[in-house]
Amino acid sequence: MVVDSNLTLYSYWRSSCSWRVRIALNLKKIPYSYHSVNLLKGEHLRPEFLSVNPRSFLPVLSLGGGANLADSMAIIEYIEEKYPDSGIPLLPKSPEARAVVRSLAYYVSSGIQPLQNMNVMKRVGAGDSAKAAAHNKHFITIGFDALEKELERSAGKYAVGDELSLVDVVIPAQVYNAIRFGVDMSKYPTISRLNATLEKIPEFIAADAWHQPDTPENERRS
Ligand SMILES: O=C(O)/C=C\C(=O)CC(=O)CC(=O)O
Structure with missing residues (x-):
């Protein structure tokens, strides 16, 4: 199509x-x-x-x-x-499986990412970028502690079983932010393994931070 x-x-x-x-x-x-x-x-x-x-x-x-x-x-x-x-398809067919996918994806999109958004960082840091980064690290760590346990149970090749889903769609940018703010990713073998798989997929590469029209020259990857 x-x-x-x-x-x-x-x-x-x-x-x-x-x-x-x-x-x-x-x-x-x-x-x-x-x-x-x-x-x-x-x-x-x-x-x-x-x-x-x-x-x-x-x-x-x-x-x-x-x-x-x-x-x-x-x-x-x-x-x-x-x-x-x-x-x-980004969502599975059955209502139960869809709810599982949504609950994990929304956990990242509503339960982790907003706590480390730029507006929150600015307010919390109040000019102190190290303080703001520590705030982000704290909340991403708490979020990933739980996400890792959930994904240990749900993951196959991808985050939920062996088909790509909305959960995989939300993982790479959150891992990027985790690394950016100094989260110890060695605590999260499942999240890391999934991210390593996802970052090799052409659709994910074309969408990533390093391949956009506005990616700064020094951040671009070939
Ligand atoms: O420092 C910058 O380059 C400005 C903004 C961002 O990265 C985006 C965010 O902070 C929020 C987010 O995407 O989770």
């Missing part, structure tokens, strides 16, 4: 929520245009972007014609519902 879409993704190379949407779009084989919003330059707080998303957060998926979706998990579930036959 070839999807003809008119989608624009407002994104920033290492925004973890943008990263997960990029993975999902690639796995679903949905083409999109990339509109970069530089968080470090505060472009998300400028009127041009606030008129697109009053929440000021990335990502936003613009559907064309003025409709903008502004929550990464809602965007991914929209793509899944809109294009069920394109690419791979």
